[in-house]
Amino acid sequence: MPMHIGEKDFKKRVTKGLDDDFMRGAVRSAQERLQDKRATAADELGDWEDWRTLGSEIRGHTIEHLDYYLHQLSEKVAELGGHVFFAETGEEANEYIQKVAKEKDAKKIAKSKSMVTEEISMNEALEDIGCEVIETDLGEYILQLDEHDPPSHIVAPALHKNKEQIREVFHEKLDYLKSEKPEELALFAREKLREEFTEADLGITGCNFAVAESGSFALVTNEGNARMVSALPKTQITVMGMERIVPGWEELDVVVSLLTRAAVGQKLTSYITALTGPKQLEEADGPEEFHLVIVDNGRSKILGTEFQEALHCIRCAACINVCPVYRHVGGHAYGSIYPGPIGAVLSPLLSDYEEYQELPYASSLCGACTEVCPVKIPLHEQLIMHRRKIVEDEKKSPLSERVVMRGFEQLVNSANLYRTATKMAPFLTTPFAKNKLISKGPGPLKHWTHARDFPQPANERFRDWFNSREKRGEKNAKR
Amino acid sequence: MKVSFFVTCLGDMFYVNASKAAVELLEHLGCEIDFPKAQTCCGQPAYNSGYHKETLEVAKHLVETFEHAEYVVGISGSCVFMIHEYVHLFEEGSEWQKRAIELKEKTYELTQFIVDILGVEDVGASYDGVATYHTSCHMTRLLGVKEAPFRLLENVNGLQMIDLPNRHDCCGFGGTFSVKMSDISEQMVDEKVEHIEETSANLLLGADGSCLMNIGGRLSRNESPVEVKHIAEILNSRGDV
Amino acid sequence: MPKGNIINREAFLANIRAKIGGISSDKPVEKPAWTTEPQKKVLEGYDRDQLITVLREQCKEIHTDFYQTTLQDLSETITSVMKEYESETVVYSDDPRFENAKIEDYITSLNAFKWDRTDREGSIKIAEKADVGITFSDITLAESGTVVLLNDKGQGRSVSLLPANYIAIIPKSTIVKRMTQATDYIHAQVEKGEDIASCINFITGPSNSADIEMNLVVGVHGPIHAAYIVVDDL
Ligand code: SF4
Numbered sequence: 004m005p006m007h008i009g010e011k012d013f014k015k016r017v018t019k020g021l022d023d024d025f026m027r028g029a030v031r032s033a034q035e036r037l038q039d040k041r042a043t044a045a046d047e048l049g050d051w052e053d054w055r056t057l058g059s060e061i062r063g064h065t066i067e068h069l070d071y072y073l074h075q076l077s078e079k080v081a082e083l084g085g086h087v088f089f090a091e092t093g094e095e096a097n098e099y100i101q102k103v104a105k106e107k108d109a110k111k112i113a114k115s116k117s118m119v120t121e122e123i124s125m126n127e128a129l130e131d132i133g134c135e136v137i138e139t140d141l142g143e144y145i146l147q148l149d150e151h152d153p154p155s156h157i158v159a160p161a162l163h164k165n166k167e168q169i170r171e172v173f174h175e176k177l178d179y180l181k182s183e184k185p186e187e188l189a190l191f192a193r194e195k196l197r198e199e200f201t202e203a204d205l206g207i208t209g210c211n212f213a214v215a216e217s218g219s220f221a222l223v224t225n226e227g228n229a230r231m232v233s234a235l236p237k238t239q240i241t242v243m244g245m246e247r248i249v250p251g252w253e254e255l256d257v258v259v260s261l262l263t264r265a266a267v268g269q270k271l272t273s274y275i276t277a278l279t280g281p282k283q284l285e286e287a288d289g290p291e292e293f294h295l296v297i298v299d300n301g302r303s304k305i306l307g308t309e310f311q312e313a314l315h316c317i318r319c320a321a322c323i324n325v326c327p328v329y330r331h332v333g334g335h336a337y338g339s340i341y342p343g344p345i346g347a348v349l350s351p352l353l354s355d356y357e358e359y360q361e362l363p364y365a366s367s368l369c370g371a372c373t374e375v376c377p378v379k380i381p382l383h384e385q386l387i388m389h390r391r392k393i394v395e396d397e398k399k400s401p402l403s404e405r406v407v408m409r410g411f412e413q414l415v416n417s418a419n420l421y422r423t424a425t426k427m428a429p430f431l432t433t434p435f436a437k438n439k440l441i442s443k444g445p446g447p448l449k450h451w452t453h454a455r456d457f458p459q460p461a462n463e464r465f466r467d468w469f470n471s472r473e474k475r476g477e478k479n480a481k482r
Numbered sequence: 483m484k485v486s487f488f489v490t491c492l493g494d495m496f497y498v499n500a501s502k503a504a505v506e507l508l509e510h511l512g513c514e515i516d517f518p519k520a521q522t523c524c525g526q527p528a529y530n531s532g533y534h535k536e537t538l539e540v541a542k543h544l545v546e547t548f549e550h551a552e553y554v555v556g557i558s559g560s561c562v563f564m565i566h567e568y569v570h571l572f573e574e575g576s577e578w579q580k581r582a583i584e585l586k587e588k589t590y591e592l593t594q595f596i597v598d599i600l601g602v603e604d605v606g607a608s609y610d611g612v613a614t615y616h617t618s619c620h621m622t623r624l625l626g627v628k629e630a631p632f633r634l635l636e637n638v639n640g641l642q643m644i645d646l647p648n649r650h651d652c653c654g655f656g657g658t659f660s661v662k663m664s665d666i667s668e669q670m671v672d673e674k675v676e677h678i679e680e681t682s683a684n685l686l687l688g689a690d691g692s693c694l695m696n697i698g699g700r701l702s703r704n705e706s707p708v709e710v711k712h713i714a715e716i717l718n719s720r721g722d723v
Numbered sequence: 724m725p726k727g728n729i730i731n732r733e734a735f736l737a738n739i740r741a742k743i744g745g746i747s748s749d750k751p752v753e754k755p756a757w758t759t760e761p762q763k764k765v766l767e768g769y770d771r772d773q774l775i776t777v778l779r780e781q782c783k784e785i786h787t788d789f790y791q792t793t794l795q796d797l798s799e800t801i802t803s804v805m806k807e808y809e810s811e812t813v814v815y816s817d818d819p820r821f822e823n824a825k826i827e828d829y830i831t832s833l834n835a836f837k838w839d840r841t842d843r844e845g846s847i848k849i850a851e852k853a854d855v856g857i858t859f860s861d862i863t864l865a866e867s868g869t870v871v872l873l874n875d876k877g878q879g880r881s882v883s884l885l886p887a888n889y890i891a892i893i894p895k896s897t898i899v900k901r902m903t904q905a906t907d908y909i910h911a912q913v914e915k916g917e918d919i920a921s922c923i924n925f926i927t928g929p930s931n932s933a934d935i936e937m938n939l940v941v942g943v944h945g946p947i948h949a950a951y952i953v954v955d956d957l
Contacts, residue, residue, distance in 0.1 A: 021665060033937045053761040060757050068752045070739045077729050084724030089735035099730075141943055142934035159934055166936050185935040189943050196944065201851070217913045219923075227884060227930040227945030233922070234880040235847065245739075250754055252906040252913065257762055260902060267933070270781070270867035271902065274945070275925035281724070283921050285876040287843045293727075299735065306742035327652050331669040365663060367656025367670065368530055369619035390532030400532065408528050412536035415522035416543050422519075425495050440702060450664035455671065455699030458496050465494045465501040469487075469517045 005124045006354060008153035009335050013361040020332035026155075026163045030333055033162050037324040040268025041375065048264075058261045059379035061254045062315035065246075069306070072215040072248050073297065079218025083280025085293035093123030093300045100125060100207070100240055101132050103294055107238045109134055109205040115222065115229040116140035117209025118157055118318065119244045119298055121340045122353070125207075136207075137199045139228040141192055145169055148176045155334025155342060158266050158320040163333055196228070206236035206290065210243035211318075212258055216251040219279040220295075223262060225272045233278055239290035241278075245297050246314040258317055261377040265319040301353040309388050313348050315378045320345075322372035322382055328365050337362060344372035344382040351389060356397055363389035428460040435459075483600070485513045486551035488589070490561045491523045492691035497557075500691065500712030504557050504592055507718040511600055520547045524564040530657050534571065541568040545581050553599070554589040557714060558690045559621020562591045566625070591621060592714060593630040593689055608639035609719040614646045614683040616653065616674070616697060618690035631689055631713055638716060644681040651677075655696040671700045678708060689713045765866060766900040774865035774898050775953060781868035785928030786941050788950040797954055798829040801857070801890065804950045805833075808888040810854035814838060817877025820859045824892075824957060830857070838879035847881055856886040856946070860893045862908065863951075866901035869927040870951065873920035880922050889929070889946040894957030 010016045020026065045051040065072060077087040090096035104112065112134050120126065126136045138147040142161035146152045149172045154160030161169070166183040173179035173191060181187045211223040220241050222229040233239055249255050255277075263269045282289030305314055323329050323343030334342035339350035339359065347362040363386045372382040394400045414420050435441045436459040444452040451457055485508055493501040505515050525540030545568065548554050556562040566586045572579035596602050615631060622628050635643055654660065654670025661667075674697055678686055686701070686708050688694045698710035766777065775791065782789040788807070792800045805813075813835035821827040831837075836849045850856065858878065860870035870891040874880050883889050899905065902925070912919050930945030941947060 017663075017665065021669060029936065036937045048761070048765075050761045050764070053759040056759050057757050057761065060755070064755055067743060069743065070736045071752045073739070074732070074736060077732055081727040081729050084727050086727040087729045087732070089729075089731040091731070091735060091738075095731075139944070140934070141932045145934070159937070161934055162937075166938075169935055185938040185940045188935055189932060189940040193943055197851075200944075201847075216910070217919055219919070225930065226932045226934075226943040228943075230880065230884050230924070231944050234884060250752075252910040253903075256902045256906040260762065269927075270784075271864075271869050271925060271927045273785075273927050273930055275927075277923040277925070279919055279921050279923070281921070283875055283918075285840050286874075286879075286921065287838065287840050287846045288880045289922060297735070299738075303738050303742055306739060307744070327654070327670050327673075328663075328666055331666055331673075364659070365666070367619075367652045367654055367659045367667065369652030369656065370623040371619070371650065371652065374623050387530060387532065390530070391534050392532070394532035395534065404531070408531065408533040408536055411523075411528055412533075412539055415525065415540050418520035418522060418543075418547075421522040425491075428495060442703070447661045450661040451699070453664060454668040454703060455696065456702045457699055458695060460495040461498045463498065465489050465498045466517065466519065468498065468502060469505070 006122045006340050006350065007338055007358060008340060009338055013338065016336040016338055017332050020336035023333065025165055025168070026333045027331065029163055029165050030330055033159065034324050034330050037267070041265055041321055041324065044264040044268040044270070054257070054261060055377055055379050057257055058377050059315065061249060061257055062317070062378045065249055065254075066306070066311060066314050069246065069248070072250055073245060075215040076213050076218055076248060077295070077297070079215070080280065080295050083218055085218070085280050085295055087295045087297065089297050091299050093298065096123050096242065096296050096298050096300070097125055097128035099296060100242070101128055103238070103240060104129060104134055104205055105132060107205055109238070111199065111203045112136045112205045112207055113139050113200050113203035113232050113236060114207040115209065115224065115232045116143055116160070117207070117242055118340060119209060120207065120242050121154065123298060123300055125242070137196070137203070139196055139200070139232060141189060141226055144192060144196065145172060148172050153335060154340055156320060156323060157318050157341065163335070200231045200235050203236045204238065206232035206239045208232050208239065208241050210241050210247050211262065212255055213243055213248040214252055214255050214277070215248055217279055219277050221255055221259060222276045222278070223259060223272050224274050224276070225267070227274050230274055230276050233276060233290065234288045237290060238292045238294075239281070240294045240296060242296045242298060245299050245302055262317050262319050265321040265375065265377040305352050310348070310352055310385060312380050313345070313352060313385060315380055316345055316349070317378055319377055321375040321377060325371040325375050327369065327371070328367065337365070344386070348382055348385045348389070356393060356399060360393060360399060363393065422466070425460070425464055429462050432459050483513045484552040485515050486548055486554050487515050487517050488521060488548070488554050488556035488561070489517070490556055490558045490691065492695065493557045496695065497691045497712055500714045501557060503712070503718035504714040507605065507714060508555065510718070511596065511602060511605065518547050518551070524561040526561060526564040527657050529564065529567070538571055541571050541582065542578065545578070545585050548585055548589070549581065551588060553595065554585070555592055555595045556589065557592050557712065558692065559591045559618055559625045559627055560690050560692060562589055563620050563625040565589050591625060591627055591689065593634055594625070594627045597630040597633055603633045604637035605634060605717050607717045607719050608721060609716050610640045610721070611685045612642045612644060612683045613685040613687050613716070614644045614678060614681045616646060616686060616688040616693055617649050618688060618693045619652050621690055622650070634717055635687070635713070641716065644683050647677045647680055653693045653697050655692050657692070660696060671696055675700050675704065675706070679706070684708060686710045687713050687716060762901070762903045765903070769865075769900060771895060771898055774900065775895070777865040778863070778868055778898065778951070778953070781866065782951060785868045786931070786949070787868060787928040788948070790950065791953045791955065794824060794954055794956050797824065797892070797952065798826050800952050801829075804890055804952070805855060808855060808948050810888050812836070812853045813855050813857060814850045814853035814882055814886060815857040816859070816879050816882050818859055824954070838877055838882055840877040846879060847885070850879065850881040850885040853886045855888040855890060856882040856884070857890045857892065858883050860891045860897050862905045863893045863898045864901050864905060864925075865898055867927055869902070869925050871905050872924040872926065874922040874924055875920040880924070883924065883926060884945050887942070887946060888948045890950045890952065891926070893951050893953045895953055895955050896957060898953070
């Protein structure tokens with residue numbers, strides 16, 4: 004599955020989202036639960052703001068010295084006997100992974116949740132060479148069964164589906180006969196996936212955080228699938244976006260604590276699994292061979308730009324869970340596997356404006372995302388920076404808007420012009436108004452008045468009132 | 483105390499009663515008000531749309547306009563925050579940035595000014611009604627004014643306040659967002675209106691004209707009986723209860 | 724183990740260096756002094772007994788059964804937990820602590836299998852079939868209710884993972900405040916140039932998922948039930 008998902012046209016995707024009542028109901032209730040849990044977990048700490056400060060310092064420092072830490076990481080992994088492949092592009096990463104799969108003659112591949120492998124369409128690449136790839140995260144498994152329905156959320160990929168729909172998928176694809184109770188559905192998936200794990204020749208994991216000082220990889224899960232993937236198959240490949248790294252264990256503590264709280268409101272998730280190299284001689288289980296694939300795929304384009312902070316993201320989805328736009332349109336409307344505020348920032352950077360020019364505008368700039376981000380990424384400001392780039396560097400804003408803005412500048416810069424224009428406004432709008440309300444506006448106002456009335460400007464402006472009061476010498480109005 | 487009043491576009495053209503009330507209220511609290519006539523829009527519509535060169539010119543104009551003020555008090559948290567943002571528009575360490583910092587340090591939103599600078603929480607207002615209050619995003623999250631309006635409203639004689647469910651959700655205005663993404667914006671304002679109706683308040687208050695224009699526009703289209711007022715109008719009411 | 728291959732590194736890192744240039748270099752990077760370290764203040768001043776109270780409370784949050792006992796009563800407690808979980812067969816780690824705690828004899832009297840570090844397939848198969856897996860906790864985090872297993876040698880990654888039920892024996896002496904103390908310990912090992920365990924598991928209760936309508940379901944891939952037994956005199 005590539006980064007881009009669904010319909011090409013943004014407006015169509017939005018309409019589809021807005022019309023999907025099932026999805027909107029599911030998203031709304033999920034958001035409310037997740038928001039509550041996050042807020043409770045943050046409040047419990049008492050000094051959440053200090054934690055965020057520390058988180059942002061750690062991420063900032065790491066990204067500023069990314070070359071050093073990646074170097075250190077790769078040295079450590081190699082010392083332990085693991086192999087490291089640096090991939091500039093998704094294709095390079097896939098070729099390498101295909102090569103390992105072929106060498107190991109892998110038929111069945113068990114995979115734990117990983118966004119970067121979605122981004123580079125790794126599953127398709129492996130299927131091309133005849134491998135069967137099994138998603139083992141419950142949410143991903145459901146989507147995979149459902150004809151590769153794309154994920155709509157970076158932590159809970161099947162958030163847009165309700166349990167009845169999931170029962171339907173299981174029934175159709177796997178002859179599931181029981182009820183839509185989540186317990187029964189999960190138990191069924193447990194049994195099915197157990198078989199897959201034991202048969203898999205190759206395990207592929209993502210990476211929440213790599214630890215440079217020891218060449219370790221932390222996987223944060225609740226289900227335990229990443230543990231399965233790293234205990235049972237004989238060969239393991241870990242694929243990481245190049246920014247998913249911390250200097251040492253002390254920093255791992257902080258970012259993991261932030262991640263689990265911000266993502267799901269847990270102090271720690273059920274399993275934090277830290278893997279260091281292949282299994283040792285005296286161990287029975289664990290991979291005999293270990294490969295690390297470090298993926299750039301557009302990330303280095305972001306380094307050194309005003310968007311560098313976007314690389315601080317720890318993929319907790321807190322910004323998605325509070326976003327009112329996401330709530331109404333759902334994840335698929337973003338057309339990217341990275342939805343919500345972080346998706347609107349990241350997708351145009353990893354791809355281009357051609358594909359994602361609308362996303363930076365899909366925000367009311369309410370700042371809810373910036374407020375919750377555990378590593379203090381100024382998300383709404385980054386959206387404004389995108390808009391600036393689109394307007395000033397790419398010159399891609401609509402001509403009509405440019406004309407309006409140029410006029411606006413002249414208007415507000417000239418006190419006289421501004422005064423005249425505001426004075427004229429009530430008269431100019433009179434033809435459209437009834438009882439001082441405009442219910443069918445001209446020009447861009449018609450979008451507004453589709454569902455809302457617009458007030459007609461007052462006949463006497465504030466400044467007129469103030470002036471005449473001053474002239475009459477009322478109260479202490481002076482000057 | 484000398485206050486230069488920053489009326490904002492909406493306050494000048496649409497919410498004239500709110501602006502008048504704010505001036506009278508500040509005078510009632512002992513301030514001397516002046517109105518620098520050269521003032522225009524804060525430039526936020528251009529800034530948020532990505533037209534930063536244009537915004538820079540506007541910023542210079544307002545910096546000059548308010549240069550000599552002792553305090554600048556505005557009636558929109560969002561526009562006041564935009565003035566604070568000027569600091570980041572100018573080149574680091576430049577003369578203009580210095581002037582922008584000076585402006586920032588003396589510019590306040592109305593309720594913030596009353597509570598934090600004048601040190602007043604009870605303005606002696608009375609108003610008969612059952613109200614709920616919409617917390618505007620920019621004012622609470624960006625400017626960081628969270629408590630001041632509630633402090634002031636709690637002390638209004640005769641006014642009953644009801645909590646607005648999900649009050650931190652955006653009303654869907656977002657400047658050009660409301661026309662560019664009007665279909666999404668409509669859904670957001672609809673949800674806001676649902677929550678307002680849940681409170682069964684007959685009065686919606688807010689401190690930001692733009693949100694009030696958005697929510698009010700939807701309420702009026704729905705022919706809702708809920709009345710919409712700027713907080714200044716309530717704080718300046720001194721009728722019998 | 725021979726050193727692994729590193730492919731494409733130089734060009735890849737040179738590109739990064741060019742982008743963040745000036746800021747970074749090949750020379751060792753000093754971590755800055757962080758302006759705040761809230762993680763060090765959590766549960767400050769709590770003694771072990773207070774930490775046990777925190778742990779016990781947290782177990783309620785994480786759907787984990789909590790027991791506190793003494794060495795003498797340990798085997799009895801295990802028996803009662805197994806009864807509770809309707810478990811007959813046991814897999815346990817190859818760990819001298821069972822012997823040291825003098826419960827190895829008790830365990831072997833059960834229908835039990837000791838993890839065999841030389842038999843991959845066999846050990847995994849048995850762990851798959853066992854009703855309950857039992858391990859010791861190496862470090863126990865009170866705040867989050869977490870047992871940390873430094874899985875190497877005979878510990879077996881699968882022991883705490885494959886059976887439907889999991890019992891962690893928690894020596895009281897292993898209880899610390901939070902993850903910070905565990906990562907400090909591991910960091911110190913790294914600093915000293917010691918090998919760290921190839922698989923370090925931070926386990927917090929049974930496995931679960933909220934992927935279906937955000938409803939918490941316990942027991943997805945890993946154990947469905949988990950019990951912690953704190954042993955006072957260990
Ligand atoms: S941007 Fe911040 S809030 Fe959003 S996913 Fe990344 S870390 Fe979490």
